[in-house]
Amino acid sequence: MRVSVEPMSMERGEAAAEVLRPHAEHTFAAELAALAAQDDRPRPARWKLSPWAVATYLLGGALPDGTVITPKYVGPRHIVEVAVTTLATDRALLLLGVPGTAKTWVSEHLAAAVSGDSTLLVQGTAGTPEEAIRYGWNYARLLAQGPSRDALVPSPVMRAMAAGAVARVEELTRVPADVQDTLITILSEKTLPIPELGQEVQAVRGFNLIATANDRDRGVNELSSALRRRFNTVVLPLPESAEAEVDIVSRRVAQIGRSLDLPAPPDGLDEIRRVVTVFRELRDGVTADGRTRLKSPSGALSTAEAISVVTHGLALAAHFGDGVLRPSDVAAGVLGAVVRDPAADRVIWREYLEAVVRERDGWTDFYRACREVTP
Missing domain, CATH: 3.40.50.300 (P-loop containing nucleotide triphosphate hydrolases)
Known part of the structure; x- marks a missing residue:
């Protein structure tokens, strides 16, 4: 048959x-x-x-x-x-x-x-x-x-x-x-x-x-x-390096953005790199330079979630901003991805913000944006 x-x-x-x-x-x-x-x-x-x-x-x-x-x-x-x-x-x-x-x-x-x-x-x-x-x-x-x-x-x-x-x-x-x-x-x-x-x-x-x-x-x-x-x-492993993950996120966000008729941001690579860095450090439990041990939150913080966060930020920038992807566009998405367990994950996130993000050169705007949305 x-x-x-x-x-x-x-x-x-x-x-x-x-x-x-x-x-x-x-x-x-x-x-x-x-x-x-x-x-x-x-x-x-x-x-x-x-x-x-x-x-x-x-x-x-x-x-x-x-x-x-x-x-x-x-x-x-x-x-x-x-x-x-x-x-x-x-x-x-x-x-x-x-x-x-x-x-x-x-x-x-x-x-x-x-x-x-x-x-x-x-x-x-x-x-x-x-x-x-x-x-x-x-x-x-x-x-x-x-x-x-x-x-x-x-x-x-x-x-x-x-x-x-x-x-x-x-x-x-x-x-x-x-x-x-x-x-x-x-x-x-x-x-x-x-x-x-x-x-x-x-x-x-x-x-x-x-x-x-x-x-x-x-x-x-x-x-x-x-x-x-x-x-x-x-x-299938997680991306071996931060640059490889940035490349993946950039490609997929561009494809999704075209399908949603979102304008391509003039330069969103800095914010993509920040999101990827945050996700990699928190899921690995250590900063990129290996100097600071971190607690990992309950969420997976996967590449797919980074793509979602950046895509949402791009939509915010396109519809409610000037089209340029900025820290304020991705901060809420990062918070939502990291803090899945309101009690435990919020403590981990605040410690990471104060001990790592606040001290990092060139991340002042990102730190302020994340502090504004963190309850």
Whole structure:
């Protein structure tokens, strides 16, 4: 049995003009097309690009015709190469890391580059049912006709199996353990039984699955050893250096700003660097120069949160300021990210402000702005 899958269609021009956040395959359609046109390397079955081209799409580079491929992921090259190679084998890929290490972002772009479709997605939560991974039923047809192909509602995973595409499962460790285990047969036997019909869906070549999970969620619904063996685990680290993290935040803020029609600030790099420095020092528990030990707050203070803080500050500067990103635009966002536990985190934040920020050259305006918003 095969389930025919009609991909979700949208004119790319419409996607760019009307959709708040176009899928990766629409946003970067020109880059994907340029790579496909010049990609003469072997491609696994049903892959839109070769593994080399997929890695180039994620890491960025220049093509022979001068086309510039923008980096989607800033990090060690070998991590991307291992992830891409895994998808070309019979093992599924598990992207593991602390919150904010771009697991979802990498997952989306891998699916877009490999299959041209990043929408075959299951969002894992504590309430994710088995039907979200296997299949469900159209109950009106089920009651009227009984179990039949027309009454069956395929899940994104089933559709990916039938189409030879990449499916995605986000936050796998948040999914209940008994629902997680429905993946074992799919990943080991490459088949999905439908006992109500006496049939099965067999995965065609090109099918694979990318799952993401947070390090901090390992105690929520630990993966069984049987399921973990079906995955090749790739750990996505936090950015190695402050400059790398500043680069990531700057790129993503610029992309988000364009999608929201926010004007590019004349010079916001200083504030981005301050936000990144604060987040890195507090989560590492030590100042950048290594001289002062710090207490770490309860929040993750991830790169993703830094992007959110700077984007919010850019919106404030655009709509209520003079368009220049200033300390007063990011101070409230920094406070909100750091102080998650009002009792403990507020003490940690005040100590950091007085012991580190106040004494740092060139940070006087930032210190004053943060003091004004700190209760």
